[in-house]
Amino acid sequence: MLTDINSAQIQHWRKEELRRAVEAIKKVQGDADRAQKAAISKEAIQITKNILAANPSIPYLVTEMKAFAQNKVINDALKEVMNGPPALFISTDEDSGKILAMASVPKECVAKGLKADEWxxxxxxxxxxxxxxxAESAQVSGTNVKALKEALNKSEKFAQEKLSCGPVVLAPPLSTSVKPKDEIENN
Incomplete structure (x- = not known):
């Protein structure tokens, strides 16, 4: 839009007026985007805390994180697991066609054979x-958003094999609600 304004054959003062209007719209959209990301991140962190509180002695954690495949959000949630079990979070964003998986593995589990980069x-x-x-942290980004369930299953089996343990059955956390993307955008 700015390119069109800059090349338009109109008075200079009108161009400046239109540029300022576009910049104001961009600022409003940027502020809304940052607020949305902050809300999603806060919710992801809380969900992670709730899962860990409800399941204090699990050998590993593999779960879907409804974070619209945002690196920062998943990384913030993984920070909550730093002193806990090895964790792999997978998130999809159907709109952008992106799927993201991030893993964090404590040193003691790396010594047992589970390495984040291999996972x-x-x-x-x-x-x-x-x-x-x-070995302690890794990520993959892809385009096959339909592979979420398969990726979760493969990740669980990989962790079970490396840690010589059975499947983890999570007790339900206190709260797992994440607002849909369009609901967050409308607030």
Whole structure:
């Protein structure tokens, strides 16, 4: 839009007026986007805390995080697990066609054989993505949003194999509600 305004054959003062109007709209949209991301991040952190509080002794945590495939949101949620079990969170955004998986593994679990980079790498073909990382943290981003359930299952089996444990059955957390993206945008 700014390109059209800049090349328009109109008076200079009118161009400046239109530029200011566009900048004001961009600021409002930017502020709303930042508020939406902050709300999603806060909710993801709370959900993670609630899952961990309801399941204090689980050997690993693999779950879907309704975070619209936003790196910062999932990373913030993973920070809540730093001193807990190894965790892998997967999030999709149907609108953008993006699926994101991020893993965090404590040093003691790396010593047992579960490495975040290996955990993530086995998802690359499933998610039609690319990624990598280190033994303690890694991520993959892909385009196969339909592979969410398969990715969750593969991730669980990988963790069970590496940690020599059975499947984890999570007790329901206190609150797992995440507002739909359009509801957040309308607030």
């Amino acid at each position: 993530i790498k086995h998802l690359i073909p499933v998610l039609n993505g690319k990624g990598g990382g280190k």
